Amino acid sequence: SEVEKGAYPYYMLKEIDEQPGVMRSLIEHYVSDDGTIVIDQSLLDSMKQADRLYIVAAGTSYHAGLVGKELFERLTQTPTEVHVASEFGYNPPLLSKKPFFIFLTQSGETADSRQVLSQINEWGYESLTITNVENSTLSREATFTLLLYAGPEIAVASTKAYTAQIALEAILAKKFGEIKQVAIAKSFDVAHELTMVANGMQELVDEKGQYEQIAANALATTRNAFYIGRAIDYDVAQEAALKLKEVSYVQTEGFASGELKHGTIALIEEGTPVIAIITEEKTAKHTRSNTQEVLARGANVINIASRYLSEDGDQIILPDVHPLLTPLLSIVPCQLLAYYTSLQRGYDVDKPRNLAKSVTVE
Numbered sequence: 538s539e540v541e542k543g544a545y546p547y548y549m550l551k552e553i554d555e556q557p558g559v560m561r562s563l564i565e566h567y568v569s570d571d572g573t574i575v576i577d578q579s580l581l582d583s584m585k586q587a588d589r590l591y592i593v594a595a596g597t598s599y600h601a602g603l604v605g606k607e608l609f610e611r612l613t614q615t616p617t618e619v620h621v622a623s624e625f626g627y628n629p630p631l632l633s634k635k636p637f638f639i640f641l642t643q644s645g646e647t648a649d650s651r652q653v654l655s656q657i658n659e660w661g662y663e664s665l666t667i668t669n670v671e672n673s674t675l676s677r678e679a680t681f682t683l684l685l686y687a688g689p690e691i692a693v694a695s696t697k698a699y700t701a702q703i704a705l706e707a708i709l710a711k712k713f714g715e716i717k718q719v720a721i722a723k724s725f726d727v728a729h730e731l732t733m734v735a736n737g738m739q740e741l742v743d744e745k746g747q748y749e750q751i752a753a754n755a756l757a758t759t760r761n762a763f764y765i766g767r768a769i770d771y772d773v774a775q776e777a778a779l780k781l782k783e784v785s786y787v788q789t790e791g792f793a794s795g796e797l798k799h800g801t802i803a804l805i806e807e808g809t810p811v812i813a814i815i816t817e818e819k820t821a822k823h824t825r826s827n828t829q830e831v832l833a834r835g836a837n838v839i840n841i842a843s844r845y846l847s848e849d850g851d852q853i854i855l856p857d858v859h860p861l862l863t864p865l866l867s868i869v870p871c872q873l874l875a876y877y878t879s880l881q882r883g884y885d886v887d888k889p890r891n892l893a894k895s896v897t898v899e
């Protein structure tokens with residue numbers, strides 16, 4: 538490949554490490570020195586007409602969409618739905634009067650997403666593609682494009698594209714919310730908050746050794762694992778689980794922590810790893826009570842907690858950032874846990890079996 542790994546053994550590690558830089562690059566591309574967000578006025582005019590946003594994506598990009606829903610709903614007060622591209626055609630949502638479509642796609646080539654875009658183009662709706670690849674098919678065929686400027690992502694398991702998509706959704710939601718006069722959006726200083734995120738990410742990637750150790754202790758030989766969380770932490774739990782399963786082949790589920798007790802808790806055995814993500818004040822206590830439930834059944838609980846919510850015994854502490862942006866930090870240790878688990882099991886982390894970087898068939 539024309540992109541060099543340099544001193545890195547694998548692209549995945551290089552791309553995890555690039556994330557603080559990706560945050561800064563997005564600020565540079567979308568926020569001018571006086572703090573104004575620079576986004577095509579015709580895109581904003583089109584979004585302003587919308588009574589509902591429909592995010593369509595696959596895989597990791599779908600998970601970035603789940604976080605996007607939180608961002609768009611809270612910062613712009615616009616109801617937002619997130620759809621798996623491959624399901625959209627067969628189980629189409631009832632559309633609102635004025636839908637606006639947002640396609641999230643690292644490659645811009647995913648066949649399932651392209652198919653939905655062709656369909657909504659036929660219906661005559663306007664759309665935005667958020668992608669890392671200029672001139673990609675989904676970019677050309679959508680009404681508008683916003684680029685991620687994350688640099689090429691080579692490892693099959695997506696890392697920096699996920700965080701770039703969330704950061705760009707935050708920038709767009711800030712601008713759109715400001716236009717809609719939403720108070721939280723007006724006071725949300727996205728450039729400042731993303732700078733804090735970049736610094737926090739840097740702290741996390743600078744302390745890799747601890748994740749290698751946790752992976753060795755908890756994940757290197759396990760048969761299965763769980764990530765749990767509530768609300769925005771549940772969104773991240775789903776992406777964290779996908780990361781671990783795709784590169785380490787450990788059967789992993791991302792679960793809403795409160796839902797565990799309604800069946801899945803039956804799978805918890807002595808030593809089953811349960812990794813809890815705890816970044817929101819409103820959910821922290823409740824997720825912690827779920828970790829107590831699995832602990833009582835022998836689970837090996839690992840807590841990933843924001844510093845201000847952390848307690849004695851939490852293994853992974855996240856620097857504090859704006860509550861809407863915690864996914865940008867909480868995913869980083871999970872990416873590193875996946876990476877090290879894959880290596881410890883002896884796999885080629887950049888090229889997991891059965892997977893392609895971009896799936897161009899239905």
Ligand code: G6P
Pocket residue numbers: 595596597598641642643644645646647650693694695892893894895896
């Ligand atoms: C493939 C990749 C995933 C990616 C998904 C969607 O399955 O292996 O990492 O998330 O496609 O790709 P896209 O390019 O549309 O984001």
